[in-house]
Amino acid sequence: MAKVAFIGLGVMGYPMAGHLKAGGHEVTVYNRTKTKAGAWVEQHGGALAETPRQAVEGAEIAFSCVGNDDDLRGVVLGREGIFAGLSAGSIYIDNTTASATVARELYSVGKEQGIDVIDAPVSGGQAGAENGVLTVMCGGDEAPFAKAQPVIDCYAKAVTLMGPAGAGQLTKMVNQICIAGLVQGLAEGMNFGLKAGLDMEKVIDVIGKGAAQSWQMDNRASTMCKGEFEFGFAVDWMRKDMGICFDEAKNNGARLPVAALVDQFYAQVQNRGGNRWDTSSLMHLLMKD
Numbered sequence: 598m599a600k601v602a603f604i605g606l607g608v609m610g611y612p613m614a615g616h617l618k619a620g621g622h623e624v625t626v627y628n629r630t631k632t633k634a635g636a637w638v639e640q641h642g643g644a645l646a647e648t649p650r651q652a653v654e655g656a657e658i659a660f661s662c663v664g665n666d667d668d669l670r671g672v673v674l675g676r677e678g679i680f681a682g683l684s685a686g687s688i689y690i691d692n693t694t695a696s697a698t699v700a701r702e703l704y705s706v707g708k709e710q711g712i713d714v715i716d717a718p719v720s721g722g723q724a725g726a727e728n729g730v731l732t733v734m735c736g737g738d739e740a741p742f743a744k745a746q747p748v749i750d751c752y753a754k755a756v757t758l759m760g761p762a763g764a765g766q767l768t769k770m771v772n773q774i775c776i777a778g779l780v781q782g783l784a785e786g787m788n789f790g791l792k793a794g795l796d797m798e799k800v801i802d803v804i805g806k807g808a809a810q811s812w813q814m815d816n817r818a819s820t821m822c823k824g825e826f827e828f829g830f831a832v833d834w835m836r837k838d839m840g841i842c843f844d845e846a847k848n849n850g851a852r853l854p855v856a857a858l859v860d861q862f863y864a865q866v867q868n869r870g871g872n873r874w875d876t877s878s879l880m881h882l883l884m885k886d
């Protein structure tokens with residue numbers, strides 16, 4: 598069992614840290630809004646720290662799951678940051694969806710201090726985090742990955758080392774690009790079926806057993822048809838992720854015509870006040886012009 602720390606107890610981090618504790622690890626948590634950390638300790642036990650530095654002191658493995666690149670630099674660097682508290686020989690695993698650039702930057706800064714850094718964004722959503730069945734795509738070195746993998750397993754069903762620092766984030770970008778076009782296609786199909794007067798539960802049941810099946814269809818088609826969007830993976834996060842993909846595409850020359858179009862649709866959802874709605878809310882634009 599390891600001594601670990603978890604920084605960032607949001608929708609994802611809160612249950613992920615809970616699975617580490619349930620897995621028998623000694624867990625210290627930090628959250629910017631302290632009440633959330635207090636609630637976590639009350640629910641799970643473990644210890645509460647006042648700063649990221651304090652949380653990771655003495656930890657063999659430190660985890661984080663915050664919002665974006667800037668948030669990440671905020672909790673890792675500086676006098677009260679994760680790197681100020683971690684000792685040489687420890688491992689730092691970041692589960693935030695961020696750029697490959699910041700992943701490589703933190704890897705290099707960590708190396709100078711003898712800290713092994715692994716970028717480890719996740720897929721599987723809030724339900725995946727709560728049920729401890731996330732897919733984790735990692736970038737970094739093999740030896741620390743092998744050491745950390747059994748610990749990451751506490752909140753994952755699949756953990757894969759994709760390559761050097763940044764490779765986890767690049768894989769997550771592929772994931773988000775695949776999802777963007779798919780969700781729009783699903784929304785168009787569901788809206789068409791409703792307009793055609795079909796029984797959409799029956800439609801989803803039958804085509805969900807054929808070539809149109811997808812995670813999005815299994816988990817989102819039904820709520821899309823009911824116009825329910827107040828849950829899940831926030832549109833604001835998706836737009837942040839699309840921005841990361843577009844920046845990276847400028848470097849590697851990949852064309853993203855459909856992702857760029859869907860990103861504009863998500864901007865329209867934001868204009869309707871849907872910032873925290875689930876990404877399936879593309880349906881809202883079709884249902885309610």
Ligand SMILES: NC(=O)c1ccc[n+]([C@@H]2O[C@H](COP(=O)([O-])OP(=O)(O)OC[C@H]3O[C@@H](n4cnc5c(N)ncnc54)[C@H](OP(=O)(O)O)[C@@H]3O)[C@@H](O)[C@H]2O)c1
Binds near residue numbers: 610630721
């Ligand atoms: N939600 C999903 O379905 C999902 C799925 C896959 C990946 N992700 C990714 O996972 C990450 C977290 O998502 P989430 O849904 O858990 O977000 P969230 O509920 O908004 O939680 C964000 C967490 O980060 C902390 N935080 C943000 N900025 C900070 C800063 N500058 N300094 C210190 N702490 C800061 C927040 O603290 P406070 O409590 O003080 O605000 C909170 O604990 C994002 O990168 C997201 O893209 C999310």
